[in-house]
Amino acid sequence: MKAKFHRFFIALALLALATLNTQLSTVFAQGTLTPPGAPAPTMKSLDQIQARTPISSLPFTITNSGAYYLTGSLSFASNANAITILANETIDLNGFTLFGPVGPGGVGGGSIAIAPDGLPVAWLLQNFGTTNVNASADPTGKGMTIGQDYLAGTDPNNLSSLLNITAESFASGGTSASLTWNSVATRYYTIQKTTGLSSPVWTDSGLGLVTPAAGSTTTAGFTDTNAPARFYRVQAVRPLTP
Numbered sequence: 001m002k003a004k005f006h007r008f009f010i011a012l013a014l015l016a017l018a019t020l021n022t023q024l025s026t027v028f029a030q031g032t033l034t035p036p037g038a039p040a041p042t043m044k045s046l047d048q049i050q051a052r053t054p055i056s057s058l059p060f061t062i063t064n065s066g067a068y069y070l071t072g073s074l075s076f077a078s079n080a081n082a083i084t085i086l087a088n089e090t091i092d093l094n095g096f097t098l099f100g101p102v103g104p105g106g107v108g109g110g111s112i113a114i115a116p117d118g119l120p121v122a123w124l125l126q127n128f129g130t131t132n133v134n135a136s137a138d139p140t141g142k143g144m145t146i147g148q149d150y151l152a153g154t155d156p157n158n159l160s161s162l163l164n165i166t167a168e169s170f171a172s173g174g175t176s177a178s179l180t181w182n183s184v185a186t187r188y189y190t191i192q193k194t195t196g197l198s199s200p201v202w203t204d205s206g207l208g209l210v211t212p213a214a215g216s217t218t219t220a221g222f223t224d225t226n227a228p229a230r231f232y233r234v235q236a237v238r239p240l241t242p
């Protein structure tokens with residue numbers, strides 16, 4: 001009886017050791033040392049962050065907000081804006097260039113118009129140090145809005161920088177006339193006329209676009225038909241330069 005009990009006790013001890021060894025082998029088992037593969041990319045492309053629209057030809061009008069980019073250097077020959085912006089957006093030039101024809105004063109190159117005020121960011125920063133500007137404001141009180149200063153090429157911060165007629169001469173009956181006005185090299189001009197100021201209808205004097213003269217003033221003369229009264233005005237025309 002004692003021998004059976006002794007053998008039974010030894011068997012239980014061996015079984016306990018086998019169970020303990022199994023647990024120990026499970027606790028200290030090592031996994032595979034082979035890497036699972038290359039790590040997944042963590043960087044996102046620009047298109048993944050924000051979808052962008054390519055600009056591959058000119059003229060180009062932006063009507064929807066978003067991001068745009070040039071696909072290469074682009075050129076245009078018409079006397080108009082290369083890119084017209086009608087919404088909040090960003091443009092990545094991608095190191096490329098906009099090429100345009102040369103305007104008055106030998107100034108040329110690409111042109112980007114910012115709408116709805118029509119005031120380019122570079123011009124606003126140069127004159128005001130900010131883009132938070134009201135184009136209809138007249139900060140100097142000289143009678144010209146900021147938007148009109150931009151179109152006329154005058155200084156919006158200078159009270160004396162004006163587009164106005166400084167001298168005139170007329171023949172009897174208005175059959176010939178000559179006007180002199182303040183001008184800048186980066187604008188063209190037209191002379192317009194009307195026979196009355198009550199609901200006036202302005203028409204061109206017949207000169208078409210007038211190229212500015214060297215210096216700070218331009219003079220242009222023209223002939224017309226006989227009229228008891230006639231009124232004139234000079235209008236600045238913005239070419240491809242700011």
